[in-house]
Amino acid sequence: MADIEQRTARADALGELLPPMTRNEAAVEAARCLMCYDAPCTHACPTHIDIPKFIKKIATENLRGSARTILESNLLGATCARVCPVQELCEGACVLGTEHKPIAIGRLQRHAMDFVYAKGTDLFQPGEATGKKVAIIGAGPAGLSCAGELAKRGHSVTLFEKRDLAGGLSTYGIIGLREPAEVARAEVAMVERLGVKLETGKELGTDFTLADLQANFGAVFLGVGLGATPGLGIPGEEYIIDGLEYIEQSKLDAPNLVIGRNVVVIGAGNTAIDCATIAKRLGASQVTMVYRRTEKEMTAYAHEYDFIKREGVSFCFLTQPVRVHAENGMVNSLECLRMSLGPADASGRPSPQPVAGSEFFLPADQVVKAIGQQKPSLASRLKLKTEKGFIQVNSNFETSLPGIYAGGDCIRARGAASTVRAVQDGKLAGHSIHERLVEHG
Amino acid sequence: MWKTIGAPVLNVSNRYGAWHYGGQKMVAINNVELISDRPLEVNLREIAEVKRAWPDRAVVVSAMVESKPETWHDIIRRIQDTGADGIELNYGCPHGMSERGMGSAVGQVPEYCEQITRWVMEVAKIPVIVKLTPNISDIAMPARAAVAAGANAVSLINTLNSIIGVDLDTLEITPNIGGKGGHGGYAGPAVKPIALNMLAALGKDSVVGGSKLPISGMGGISTWRDAAEFLLLGASTLQVCTAVMHYGFRIVEDLCDGLSNWMDEKGFTRVSDVVGRSLHRVSDFNHLDLSFRAVARIDQQKCIRCNLCYVACNDTAHQCIDLIAKDGRVVQPQSYDIQTNGKEEAVNSRPSVYVREEDCVGCRLCYNVCPVEDCIRMIEEPSGRPPVTWGQLSESQREVTEDWEKMQEYRQKMGIHIH
Ligand SMILES: Cc1cc2nc3c(=O)[nH]c(=O)nc-3n(C[C@H](O)[C@H](O)[C@H](O)COP(=O)(O)OP(=O)(O)OC[C@H]3O[C@@H](n4cnc5c(N)ncnc54)[C@H](O)[C@@H]3O)c2cc1C
Ligand SMILES: Cc1cc2nc3c(=O)[nH]c(=O)nc-3n(C[C@H](O)[C@H](O)[C@H](O)COP(=O)(O)O)c2cc1C
Ligand code: SF4
Ligand code: SF4
Ligand code: SF4
Numbered sequence: 116m117a118d119i120e121q122r123t124a125r126a127d128a129l130g131e132l133l134p135p136m137t138r139n140e141a142a143v144e145a146a147r148c149l150m151c152y153d154a155p156c157t158h159a160c161p162t163h164i165d166i167p168k169f170i171k172k173i174a175t176e177n178l179r180g181s182a183r184t185i186l187e188s189n190l191l192g193a194t195c196a197r198v199c200p201v202q203e204l205c206e207g208a209c210v211l212g213t214e215h216k217p218i219a220i221g222r223l224q225r226h227a228m229d230f231v232y233a234k235g236t237d238l239f240q241p242g243e244a245t246g247k248k249v250a251i252i253g254a255g256p257a258g259l260s261c262a263g264e265l266a267k268r269g270h271s272v273t274l275f276e277k278r279d280l281a282g283g284l285s286t287y288g289i290i291g292l293r294e295p296a297e298v299a300r301a302e303v304a305m306v307e308r309l310g311v312k313l314e315t316g317k318e319l320g321t322d323f324t325l326a327d328l329q330a331n332f333g334a335v336f337l338g339v340g341l342g343a344t345p346g347l348g349i350p351g352e353e354y355i356i357d358g359l360e361y362i363e364q365s366k367l368d369a370p371n372l373v374i375g376r377n378v379v380v381i382g383a384g385n386t387a388i389d390c391a392t393i394a395k396r397l398g399a400s401q402v403t404m405v406y407r408r409t410e411k412e413m414t415a416y417a418h419e420y421d422f423i424k425r426e427g428v429s430f431c432f433l434t435q436p437v438r439v440h441a442e443n444g445m446v447n448s449l450e451c452l453r454m455s456l457g458p459a460d461a462s463g464r465p466s467p468q469p470v471a472g473s474e475f476f477l478p479a480d481q482v483v484k485a486i487g488q489q490k491p492s493l494a495s496r497l498k499l500k501t502e503k504g505f506i507q508v509n510s511n512f513e514t515s516l517p518g519i520y521a522g523g524d525c526i527r528a529r530g531a532a533s534t535v536r537a538v539q540d541g542k543l544a545g546h547s548i549h550e551r552l553v554e555h556g
Numbered sequence: 557m558w559k560t561i562g563a564p565v566l567n568v569s570n571r572y573g574a575w576h577y578g579g580q581k582m583v584a585i586n587n588v589e590l591i592s593d594r595p596l597e598v599n600l601r602e603i604a605e606v607k608r609a610w611p612d613r614a615v616v617v618s619a620m621v622e623s624k625p626e627t628w629h630d631i632i633r634r635i636q637d638t639g640a641d642g643i644e645l646n647y648g649c650p651h652g653m654s655e656r657g658m659g660s661a662v663g664q665v666p667e668y669c670e671q672i673t674r675w676v677m678e679v680a681k682i683p684v685i686v687k688l689t690p691n692i693s694d695i696a697m698p699a700r701a702a703v704a705a706g707a708n709a710v711s712l713i714n715t716l717n718s719i720i721g722v723d724l725d726t727l728e729i730t731p732n733i734g735g736k737g738g739h740g741g742y743a744g745p746a747v748k749p750i751a752l753n754m755l756a757a758l759g760k761d762s763v764v765g766g767s768k769l770p771i772s773g774m775g776g777i778s779t780w781r782d783a784a785e786f787l788l789l790g791a792s793t794l795q796v797c798t799a800v801m802h803y804g805f806r807i808v809e810d811l812c813d814g815l816s817n818w819m820d821e822k823g824f825t826r827v828s829d830v831v832g833r834s835l836h837r838v839s840d841f842n843h844l845d846l847s848f849r850a851v852a853r854i855d856q857q858k859c860i861r862c863n864l865c866y867v868a869c870n871d872t873a874h875q876c877i878d879l880i881a882k883d884g885r886v887v888q889p890q891s892y893d894i895q896t897n898g899k900e901e902a903v904n905s906r907p908s909v910y911v912r913e914e915d916c917v918g919c920r921l922c923y924n925v926c927p928v929e930d931c932i933r934m935i936e937e938p939s940g941r942p943p944v945t946w947g948q949l950s951e952s953q954r955e956v957t958e959d960w961e962k963m964q965e966y967r968q969k970m971g972i973h974i975h
Binding site for chain 2: 146154210214
């Protein structure tokens with residue numbers, strides 16, 4: 116059992132990176148916003164929050180109105196304020212970004228959200244009961260958003276979640292530096308107060324079937340996200356730690372998370388960066404990220420890459436792991452091959468080719484893999500049409516089975532997966548489901 | 557300038573209210589402070605000490621006493637005895653003193669102004685400035701009274717009547733003085749345009765302007781740029797109050813430095829070259845050229861596409877700015893597909909703003925709201941009409957100025973289209 120000192124030290128090391136804005140900071144920043152008309156930041160936000168409107172309300176100290184403006188477009192505004200890659204979205208499109216500093220939209224959003232959550236103000240009430248029932252599978256951002264939108268319109272919503280806690284990756288996957296677990300928990304509670312019935316520990320396919328749902332509900336929404344980290348298929352794989360589990364433990368059981376001294380992280384996406392951050396912040400003396408291509412092909416956001424370099428993590432590009440070496444059950448190195456870039460592959464990026472005879476050994480006592488998530492396996496089991504392995508939906512978010520809708524990471528065949536896009540899917544699918552229920556009587 | 561001395565007073569606390577706007581502190585201040593509450597003897601002794609310590613600097617002492625000849629004679633003599641270089645008569649304080657028949661109670665009645673100034677001039681051996689209150693409908697009237705009474709100069713403006721605000725938590729007046737509050741004198745950056753207008757009105761007045769009496773200008777001066785504008789409209793000395801209350805006396809350095817640099821750049825060698833230089837351009841509407849035409853033009857390179865001009869023209873002006881998509885189509889706001897997002901998409905698909913110049917009336921609203929320097933310019937365009945003023949029109953074609961039908965005919969004939 117870890118002692119109390121280590122417990123607090125670890126909590127501090129992984130605590131929320133950005134402090135909340137003071138009232139004055141928020142007022143000064145809000146006053147800087149030009150209040151653009153048909154603002155580009157609003158277009159860039161996947162949920163199209165009316166950003167100048169909510170910022171103006173902060174400037175006039177109408178924080179309740181500000182929060183309502185945010186939540187009307189994005190029910191999970193508190194999570195999104197923290198986890199959104201704002202540099203790629205709203206802030207990236209801010210007209211002040213070209214010559215000045217863009218408005219700190221994310222932090223202002225958090226200011227308004229923290230205000231209502233700290234006060235315990237509920238801005239929406241359950242709608243007048245329609246008697247219609249909807250089942251939602253998966254209590255991640257997509258499922259919660261869809262559930263909330265439907266409950267606001269008076270439908271009776273049951274939210275099934277296979278895990279013990281709701282929140283999806285906001286609870287289990289997003290590191291505490293960006294979002295502490297309490298924020299996601301508070302949002303789940305808010306959705307429950309809208310009348311959504313949450314059933315955790317209930318898995319579609321194990322505890323009940325789609326036919327059960329079709330018999331009992333007017334519509335079904337699948338927000339099941341993606342699967343586990345795929346295997347690398349190399350000898351010694353059993354010694355490799357799954358990055359998603361590594362992150363999960365750092366959030367929910369940090370004191371007992373084992374951190375190596377010399378950690379190698381395989382992958383160069385945002386999740387890999389999160390794993391490297393945890394290792395570094397929790398005491399590893401050397402953290403190396405291993406990637407088969409180069410800096411240019413990395414899928415991590417530029418701002419994340421900048422961040423991790425500042426954290427003191429090193430990189431081994433054009434490197435392919437081929438075997439984990441261990442002695443007496445203890446990892447001692449990762450054997451790798453040098454790669455070179457060949458012609459473009461299916462993803463449009465140059466394909467890495469091994470350089471013959473270039474084997475070398477990277478010393479390591481812990482190897483973590485973060486190379487993406489498996490496609491939703493549920494799709495084939497439910498006999499849903501797919502697109503590149505993701506569930507296929509039409510513009511109303513309806514799958515190939517009538518009345519069965521889907522959204523979030525499980526349909527993200529194009530573009531980068533993000534919380535805010537999942538929220539938007541859930542919201543729009545909620546609107547389609549509402550229309551269906553109202554029209555079909 | 558020495559804080560006004562004179563009649564005995566007692567001050568209250570919570571004297572200053574302030575108006576903060578858009579992150580800018582103290583765009584205006586309002587005060588219910590009275591004249592100096594330190595005993596007259598102390599003030600007079602200190603004036604003498606200051607004058608002894610800085611003999612090369614001018615000390616002008618502001619005074620205000622009850623409206624009796626003996627009282628005024630007495631205070632003027634005592635101020636002169638200190639060695640002060642000049643006296644300013646405070647006819648402007650709009651609160652507290654005015655309720656006792658002093659300050660703006662004098663300044664608002666030209667006859668009182670003249671009478672008291674005469675009393676003062678009977679004993680004055682040093683220059684006397686009459687300080688005017690802006691709380692009056694025609695500023696020239698009390699100034700003419702000062703001229704008539706033989707004052708050596710006038711100064712303006714003192715503070716304006718104002719209530720700075722109401723506290724939304726307590727519902728008290730700001731500032732709260734024991735549960736009450738009320739009008740106080742308003743000053744600071746927000747009053748500058750009012751001061752400039754009154755300053756120009758004196759310069760243009762046949763009696764006051766004609767008298768060539770020096771004018772000391774004030775009201776909202778915070779920077780050398782403000783100072784230059786006061787000089788251009790006829791002030792030959794300047795006073796600053798709120799700005800030094802906000803930032804301290806150190807701001808005076810840039811007032812002087814900035815002004816001399818600007819003068820060097822413009823080739824002015826002394827302040828007198830600047831004083832009143834723009835006054836001849838101040839005009840009544842009656843004498844403005846109705847044929848002068850300007851239209852707005854947007855520099856597409858500088859435009860940041862905030863669309864503030866668009867909404868301003870569209871909602872409250874003349875609906876002549878269009879949003880033009882990449883393919884040249886005129887589009888409506890918010891016409892993007894809500895399934896799209898991200899910075900590239902938002903920035904790349906954003907339409908550009910263009911003025912339909914043939915429909916632009918040249919109101920200049922867009923120019924004023926654009927946050928980018930030199931992005932929108934008002935371009936002078938020949939209107940094709942000979943210059944004419946309303947004054948000329950009402951003399952030569954009176955019916956056009958009195959009858960809408962005639963006006964329509966005139967517009968038609970002249971090719972004036974209003975959309
Ligand atoms: C490590 C990591 C870090 C990330 N960081 C960010 C970030 O900083 N910013 C950002 O915007 N995005 C981030 N993302 C992406 C973001 O978390 C996801 O895009 C988002 O959570 C997707 O929401 P979702 O509701 O579609 O899926 P999920 O959040 O994955 O939720 C799906 C839920 O469905 C449940 N479920 C699955 N199958 C069943 C079943 N059969 N029955 C019942 N329940 C089921 C799961 O248990 C889970 O709770 C990150 C992702 C990862 C992996
Ligand atoms: C707190 C305060 C006290 C003032 N006291 C006097 C005064 O005693 N006598 C006077 O003639 N004017 C007084 N004024 C008016 C100023 O001299 C000046 O006319 C007015 O504030 C406008 O200038 P400004 O915008 O630079 O402040 C006072 C103004 C303020 C703000
Ligand atoms: S683009 Fe920037 S300045 Fe304009 S409204 Fe959005 S946040 Fe404000
Ligand atoms: S000057 Fe007035 S009318 Fe012309 S474009 Fe600008 S706002 Fe519109
Ligand atoms: S106000 Fe200025 S910067 Fe903004 S859209 Fe109009 S011209 Fe461009």
